[in-house]
Amino acid sequence: MRIVVALGGNALLHRGERPDAAVQEANVDRVTTALAALAHEHEIVITHGNGPQLGLLAAESAADPALSVPYPLDLLGAQTQGMIGSLLARSLHDALPGRRIAVLVTHTLVRADDPAFDHPAKFVGQVYPPDVASSLAAGRGWHFAAHGTGRRRVVPSPEPERVCETDIVHELLTGGTLVICAGGGGVPVTADRDTGALTGVEAVVDKDLTAALLAEDLEADFLLILTDVPCVYSGYRTPGQRPLLGATPGELRGGGFTGGPMGPKAEAAARFVERTGGPAAIGALDAAYEIVHGRSGTLVRPDLPVE
The missing domain is CATH 3.30.70 (Alpha-Beta Plaits)
Structure with a gap:
């Protein structure tokens, strides 16, 4: 089975932790433990968040007196892809002896006229x-x-149109390589209408929506969105809170998850299921193997069986 795994931004930095390198190196072992069992049995593509790391680099760049202008977000996002990808690749290399692992700095195409640029x-x-x-x-x-x-x-957070390196990811997967890519939603770029030349833009593409698009284009069998809660909750943080163990895309969209950190995850799962007919799931990092085997998390399936 081909699985696209979307790691939440808390995978390497938990809430409240200092963004030290040693902290992230220690946390990556937890990620490896959670994903190694899946990687033994399935084709895996790993995407990841970069919010804390991007924020740190942006603050450092803005305060650097040696710079007349701070580094743009597209280049800072590329830096985080390399750093986080390296941490993941090294840990997975030790946990999966003999497995081919590749880290790609990928670019996500967005429309220059996306309304998000005005808002x-x-x-x-x-x-x-x-x-x-x-x-x-x-x-x-x-x-x-x-x-x-x-x-x-x-x-701005424009809609992802395409991961530019999707064909390369597909070739690597076909050759038995575990691929780490699309970190932080990918480096946002626009394409010139006449020449196709790519230009980086000051924006951040939602990582979960990019993961869903990549999973669709790779014809993945499963989209696994991992976060720091065991499942989606109806009435989250209210007296009526209850776990939502199964849902259709329509139920996710009607469940009041449009805002906050769960909103993009719910939308990403809904899009993948609607467009492919395959399942998606949202759940806790430590339960990744159990989620794929239907024993944990929130499983999202189509409204109607796909013929």
Whole structure:
């Protein structure tokens, strides 16, 4: 079975942890333990989040006096793909002796006229005091939104159209290689209408939506979205909270999951199931093997059987 695994941003940095290299190196062993059993039995493509790492690099770049202009988000995203991919590849290499493993820095095509470019909404980086945020907005043209008692930078999050290196990923999979790619949703790029030349853009593509698109284009049998909760909950954090162990795409969309961290995961699972007829699931990292075998998580299936 071919499985695309979407690791949540908490896989290498848990909430509240310092973003030190040693912390991430220790956490990656937990990821390897969770995925090694699946990799022994199935073709695996691993995608991953990069939110904490991207935010750290963006803050460092913005504060670096040696730079006249901070590094753009597309290049910072490429850096995180290399760093996180290297950590995963080294750990998996030790856990899966003899297995071919490749890390690809991949690019995700977006439309230059995507409405998201006019409505930045994706939080990136640190929280600033309101006066500092106002100064940065005036000096650098950044957009900010309220975040707690301060303000935080927001950037566009356009829809993914295609992972540019999908054909390469397919070839590697066919040759028995475990592939790590599309980190942080991929490096966002637009293509020139006449020449096809790629240009990086100041944006962040949602990692789960990119994973769903990649899974569809690779004709994957299963989309596995891993996070830090055991399943999707109906009425999350309310007195009526209950686990949702199975759902159709329509039920996911009607369940009030449009906002917050679960919204993109629910939408990604729904899209994959609707477009392919195959199953998707959302659940905890440590239960990855159990989720694929139907013993944990929230399983998402089509509204109607696919003929």
